[in-house]
Amino acid sequence: MAFREINSKMVEATVAPGQRLFSQRGAMLAYRGEVSFTPNIQGGQGGIRSMIGRRVAGEATPLMSVEGSGTVLFGHGGHHVQVVHLTGDTLYVEADRLLAFEGTLQQGTMFMGAQGGVMGMVRGQVTGQGLFTTTLKGHGAVAVMAHGGVFELPITPQRPVHVDPQAYVAHHGDVRNKLSTALGWRDMVGRGSGEAFQLELSGSGTVYVQASEEKL
Numbered sequence: 001m002a003f004r005e006i007n008s009k010m011v012e013a014t015v016a017p018g019q020r021l022f023s024q025r026g027a028m029l030a031y032r033g034e035v036s037f038t039p040n041i042q043g044g045q046g047g048i049r050s051m052i053g054r055r056v057a058g059e060a061t062p063l064m065s066v067e068g069s070g071t072v073l074f075g076h077g078g079h080h081v082q083v084v085h086l087t088g089d090t091l092y093v094e095a096d097r098l099l100a101f102e103g104t105l106q107q108g109t110m111f112m113g114a115q116g117g118v119m120g121m122v123r124g125q126v127t128g129q130g131l132f133t134t135t136l137k138g139h140g141a142v143a144v145m146a147h148g149g150v151f152e153l154p155i156t157p158q159r160p161v162h163v164d165p166q167a168y169v170a171h172h173g174d175v176r177n178k179l180s181t182a183l184g185w186r187d188m189v190g191r192g193s194g195e196a197f198q199l200e201l202s203g204s205g206t207v208y209v210q211a212s213e214e215k216l
Contacts, residue, residue: 003074003083003100003141010075011083011143013100017069022107023100024076025062033070040065066100074100079145082208086172089205090137093144093170102140110135144170148211160202163209173205 003011013021015035022040040063066072075081076099084091092110101107110133136142144150146169153161155175165179178200201207 002085002102003143005081005083006073008080008149009078010073011081011100013066013072013074015066015068015070015072020065020067020103021100022063022103023066023072023074024098025064027074027076027099028064028066029073029075031070031072033068035066035068035070035072038065038067039063065103074143076145079147080149080210082144082146082150082169084142084144084170084172084208086136086138086140086142088139089172090135091142091170091172092133092135093142095134097144097146097169098134099143099145101136101142104140105136105138105142108135108137109133144208146208146210146212151209151211153207153209155201155203155205155207157202157204160200161207162198162200163207165197165199167209167212168199169208169210171201171205171207173203175201175203175205175207177201 003013006012010029015021015033023037025039028037079099081099086105150169153163155161155171155173171177179197
């Protein structure tokens, strides 16, 4: 049960008996067959702890559980859609950027400060993107949303990547994040974009960057 990209703003998913996927509420555009959509109160496969974590993080984006037999078209708000295939690793993505994902993936919540320390906390407070991020781990496909398209940048031990926090969409791999700034603390007041902050991603993996700084 994988996603097939119809165009840059729409994906199609095949739903089979005994399988399920999760989608953001309002993401279903059309469907064929015997398919049901049910509000998911368990917070995906992460269970109650995942749901509580999302509530605390301010990421209470409601999910729908999709089951049955047929095909479903997903899209939301005319945003660009990017499909990411996971083969056992973990994808870090903010909840409001999730369009849909396969039920084979384990959902969780990560405190950004765990990777970025104090600067990870500052990133959430200043850019407004939250102190927590959603994690999806295992084997399966994820459809994420972004403004103006998505570009994949490889992260290697010899070449870390610096991203404007507002342009960050998601990342996966053995990657650490750290917020850095080229300005003094007084100059940073009121600035949440790249001229003040840079999100440094180091290690081995991939970061997904959107073409616009606009928030979803």
